[in-house]
Amino acid sequence: MSDLHRTAFIEEAHEILGQLEIDLLELEGSPENSDLIGTVFRHMHTLKGSSAMFGYNAVSDFAHQVETVLDQVRDGRLAVTRELIDLILRARDLIRLMLEDADDTGSIDPAAGAEILAALQELAAEPPHSAPQLAPTPALPPQPSAGASVTYRIRFIPAADIFLCGTNPVCLFNELRSLGELILRADTDRIPALEKIDAESCYTGWDILLHSAAPLETVREVFLFVEDEGELSIKIVPEEGSVDQPPLGEILVDRGDLSPQALKEQLGRQKKLGEMLVESGLVTPRRVDSALAEQRMVKTLREKRQQTEQQSTIRVPAERLDHMVNLVGEQVTIQARLNQLAQQLKNPELTAVAEEVTRLTTDLRDSTLNIRMLPIGATFAKFRRLIRDLSGELGKEIVLTTDGEETELDKTVIEKLNDPLVHMIRNCIDHAIETPEARLAKGKPAQGTIHLAARHSGDSVTITIADDGAGLDRQAILAKGIERGLVAPQTELSEEEIFALIFAPGFSTAQAVTSISGRGVGMDVVKQSLEELRGSIDVHSEYGRGTTFTVRIPLTLAIIESLLVRVGGDHYMVPLALVEECMFLTAQDVERTHGRQMVNIRDRLVPYIRLREQFAADGSPPAMEQLVIASFDGKFVGFAVDAIVGQYQTVIKSLGKAYKNVEGIAGATILGDGSVALILDVPKLYQTAARESSAA
Amino acid sequence: MFKTTLTMEHPGAGILHLEGAATIEFGKQLHRALREALDRTQTLSVSVAKLTAIDVCGLQLLCAAHRSALLNYQCLSLGRERSAAFAAQVRETGFHSAQPGTCLRAEGQTCLWAESPSAIDCEAL
Numbered sequence: 063m064s065d066l067h068r069t070a071f072i073e074e075a076h077e078i079l080g081q082l083e084i085d086l087l088e089l090e091g092s093p094e095n096s097d098l099i100g101t102v103f104r105h106m107h108t109l110k111g112s113s114a115m116f117g118y119n120a121v122s123d124f125a126h127q128v129e130t131v132l133d134q135v136r137d138g139r140l141a142v143t144r145e146l147i148d149l150i151l152r153a154r155d156l157i158r159l160m161l162e163d164a165d166d167t168g169s170i171d172p173a174a175g176a177e178i179l180a181a182l183q184e185l186a187a188e189p190p191h192s193a194p195q196l197a198p199t200p201a202l203p204p205q206p207s208a209g210a211s212v213t214y215r216i217r218f219i220p221a222a223d224i225f226l227c228g229t230n231p232v233c234l235f236n237e238l239r240s241l242g243e244l245i246l247r248a249d250t251d252r253i254p255a256l257e258k259i260d261a262e263s264c265y266t267g268w269d270i271l272l273h274s275a276a277p278l279e280t281v282r283e284v285f286l287f288v289e290d291e292g293e294l295s296i297k298i299v300p301e302e303g304s305v306d307q308p309p310l311g312e313i314l315v316d317r318g319d320l321s322p323q324a325l326k327e328q329l330g331r332q333k334k335l336g337e338m339l340v341e342s343g344l345v346t347p348r349r350v351d352s353a354l355a356e357q358r359m360v361k362t363l364r365e366k367r368q369q370t371e372q373q374s375t376i377r378v379p380a381e382r383l384d385h386m387v388n389l390v391g392e393q394v395t396i397q398a399r400l401n402q403l404a405q406q407l408k409n410p411e412l413t414a415v416a417e418e419v420t421r422l423t424t425d426l427r428d429s430t431l432n433i434r435m436l437p438i439g440a441t442f443a444k445f446r447r448l449i450r451d452l453s454g455e456l457g458k459e460i461v462l463t464t465d466g467e468e469t470e471l472d473k474t475v476i477e478k479l480n481d482p483l484v485h486m487i488r489n490c491i492d493h494a495i496e497t498p499e500a501r502l503a504k505g506k507p508a509q510g511t512i513h514l515a516a517r518h519s520g521d522s523v524t525i526t527i528a529d530d531g532a533g534l535d536r537q538a539i540l541a542k543g544i545e546r547g548l549v550a551p552q553t554e555l556s557e558e559e560i561f562a563l564i565f566a567p568g569f570s571t572a573q574a575v576t577s578i579s580g581r582g583v584g585m586d587v588v589k590q591s592l593e594e595l596r597g598s599i600d601v602h603s604e605y606g607r608g609t610t611f612t613v614r615i616p617l618t619l620a621i622i623e624s625l626l627v628r629v630g631g632d633h634y635m636v637p638l639a640l641v642e643e644c645m646f647l648t649a650q651d652v653e654r655t656h657g658r659q660m661v662n663i664r665d666r667l668v669p670y671i672r673l674r675e676q677f678a679a680d681g682s683p684p685a686m687e688q689l690v691i692a693s694f695d696g697k698f699v700g701f702a703v704d705a706i707v708g709q710y711q712t713v714i715k716s717l718g719k720a721y722k723n724v725e726g727i728a729g730a731t732i733l734g735d736g737s738v739a740l741i742l743d744v745p746k747l748y749q750t751a752a753r754e755s756s757a758a
Numbered sequence: 759m760f761k762t763t764l765t766m767e768h769p770g771a772g773i774l775h776l777e778g779a780a781t782i783e784f785g786k787q788l789h790r791a792l793r794e795a796l797d798r799t800q801t802l803s804v805s806v807a808k809l810t811a812i813d814v815c816g817l818q819l820l821c822a823a824h825r826s827a828l829l830n831y832q833c834l835s836l837g838r839e840r841s842a843a844f845a846a847q848v849r850e851t852g853f854h855s856a857q858p859g860t861c862l863r864a865e866g867q868t869c870l871w872a873e874s875p876s877a878i879d880c881e882a883l
Contacts, residue, residue: 225782225815232814232850246852253818256793256826261785265818268852355855 070377071116072161078105079158084443086147086154087450093142102150103132109157121160124175128153131182140186149185151447153178211242211275213299213360219249219267221291226262229288235270237284242274245359247352269352271299271359299360380473383434387620390423390430391713397423398712398734427713431618436476438516438525439467444480445487449512452491459498459509460491469516471523472618478595479525479615482588486527486611487512489584494531494609504606506530522597522639523617528610534603536560542569558696561601565589593745595619596637596728598694622714622731622741626707627690630679633739635731636701638709640692640744647687647702661689661700670700671751676726677740692744699748714741725750760784762791770800773837777808780816788816792823796832805837806844817853824870836870 082105089098106129114122128150134140156178159170216238220231238244249267253259272281278296285294311329314320336350397419404416442464453460471479495501495510502508513528536557543549543563563569567586592599597615616622616639624635625644643663647670651661660667668691674683689700712731717724728743760778767773774795780788795802804820806812820836827834840848848854853871 225813230813232847235850235852245855246850247855248852250821250853253821253825255829256789256796256819256822259789259819259822261789261819262782262815264814266814266851270852
């Protein structure tokens with residue numbers, strides 16, 4: 063077995079484990095969902111089978127024993143309880159560790175597996191009546207899981223007077239067509255001869271196959287006004303299980319006990335079941351034909367789906383994508399050089415080629431960056447487990463609601479976003495949401511809510527983390543700020559400024575340090591992490607009602623839309639998302655403020671930084687400088703430059719280890735002429751300027 | 759509006775022309791026209807080229823006429839030229855896949871809705 067196959071197995075196993083966790087948490091919320099029980103069972107079954115195939119026998123044995131317990135759940139002999147979900151989740155975590163520790167480094171406690179299995183077996187040994195309310199209800203028809211398409215078999219024989227009641231069956235069929243793929247077969251068996259027919263009565267029935275993701279109720283609703291009078295049956299056509307069961311003949315051929323030719327001959331002699339049934343008069347040819355149509359439809363749809371699944375995804379190592387993005391970055395740079403050259407040479411043919419290359423490069427760049435886009439939903443799903451476990455540990459009742467899971471972000475951004483979000487959610491659980499008793503005393507529902515939402519907003523994504531907990535205590539924050547010397551006593555601060563104190567290093571108003579949070583190491587790190595992602599964070603809170611953190615993050619870290627400016631012979635870039643306006647800075651403006659670097663913009667005094675001084679550029683400034691006004695977190699700052707070159711979209715290059723800690727610079731890019739332009743870190747430059755100003 | 763005209767092409771062989779909307783409002787009229795046409799012919803072709811609409815009620819009547827014809831050893835078929843409205847309705851109501859129905863009593867007999875060449879046998883008038 064090659065390492066490549068093992069790596070592919072491990073990746074797939076992790077995906078299954080991720081989905082298993084999501085499904086287990088969902089099952090806890092709807093313990094009677096037999097479909098979900100089946101899915102959980104299948105996950106464990108797949109893990110068992112594939113781990114055995116790849117030589118992970120310990121994983122396979124362990125999964126087998128968990129699967130045995132899940133089989134009891136599937137059969138309705140064991141109820142789904144929180145305790146059971148706890149144990150299966152622990153089993154899932156252990157399998158993950160076992161896969162990670164394939165070399166048996168001894169990092170796994172050998173007793174852990176035995177302990178989980180003993181607890182599971184103990185649970186399985188209890189009589190099912192111990193938790194009868196959670197037993198699956200076999201009376202309920204199976205439901206398609208959300209988003210999954212199923213095939214419905216519908217037999218509809220309307221009442222004879224359906225036409226006279228003003229109902230046209232075609233309208234019903236059109237409604238069904240809007241739900242999915244439809245195959246209709248009219249059953250004309252009941253139509254009498256012309257001598258006996260009543261011209262205005264309905265004798266036709268229909269066998270319908272509908273392949274749709276719509277739930278059963280939606281399908282049934284189509285027939286809402288006609289089902290009472292006629293005959294209606296809607297059933298889900300069962301699909302083959304995950305385990306293929308090859309026919310006997312194929313097994314014998316596989317084993318070499320029978321030649322394919324001999325099998326074909328024998329099968330040729332055999333009469334088809336449909337023919338035998340028709341001959342015996344048990345069913346009409348039409349019924350057999352209808353059933354064969356169903357068989358064909360299910361087969362076609364399955365083949366189509368398998369083909370789509372096979373063709374629609376391809377597993378590629380992330381490093382290859384990163385390499386591709388780097389190459390595209392190089393191409394963007396070369397393309398800029400080509401454009402510049404075409405402009406200089408003024409050769410129409412070269413200009414035409416350069417324009418074509420620009421168009422192709424832009425498409426290539428967008429497509430390449432799109433490949434790395436992932437929905438944030440998977441990250442949100444991970445928090446469900448975090449909230450479940452931590453709230454249980456703290457004796458709190460917390461539910462997670464989410465919105466905008468489909469919002470896509472660059473893979474790198476999502477990875478880097480994980481830690482700050484985990485930190486904020488842990489804070490919500492530990493400090494924000496009160497205990498059920500405290501909540502009830504305040505007139506709130508016992509169960510607290512954490513809401514995670516994501517949405518696109520221009521070239522950024524906004525993520526909100528909202529809770530309905532205690533809210534931030536302004537007075538306590540201010541007092542702590544004064545105590546820590548962050549704010550001078552008697553200083554009047556706006557609510558926004560007071561809340562901003564929570565992002566100061568070492569700030570915490572928690573009375574006690576818990577294992578989860580409260581050491582005051584956190585929100586400053588969160589803010590710093592987000593700023594490293596060129597993002598920002600805002601907080602809004604109502605005391606007693608809850609807190610909302612709003613995080614803004616660029617869609618991608620690989621590319622930036624910026625304003626290119628020039629100072630002396632050097633170029634700098636200001637992230638366009640932060641630019642508010644541009645204006646001239648005249649000698650009179652400078653004079654008016656008596657040399658203080660402030661400018662009055664519509665009655666607002668905005669400080670500005672001379673980039674020439676900041677970066678010690680050579681030469682002297684022009685008579686009339688230009689000022690780029692940028693804003694972030696509600697703060698305004700200007701940058702005095704020699705000239706504004708224009709808008710520029712570029713690929714960000716890191717500065718390397720030696721320069722990565724240079725304050726005020728977020729990165730660099732290569733311009734069309736091959737020179738380097740530095741990307742300004744606006745918040746950092748503002749902080750530096752503010753620090754120097756207060757020191758002065 | 760709905761109009762039916764029977765034209766006798768040969769002795770015992772005729773074409774019933776259906777024109778307009780063969781819908782429930784005109785169900786009785788179509789029923790009557792089909793019965794009369796079968797009474798007068800041994801081989802009947804029903805022309806649906808000028809149908810602007812037809813509903814399940816009309817399709818059932820054609821099916822019933824075909825059944826009667828088979829029972830009485832007559833030949834009834836649909837004309838080769840079919841209006842778009844007729845063809846669409848046959849498809850949308852699942853009549854196109856209704857064959858083989860129980861109206862088939864013997865081998866070689868074809869369902870009215872089949873689109874195979876044998877379905878237009880009677881058109882060789």
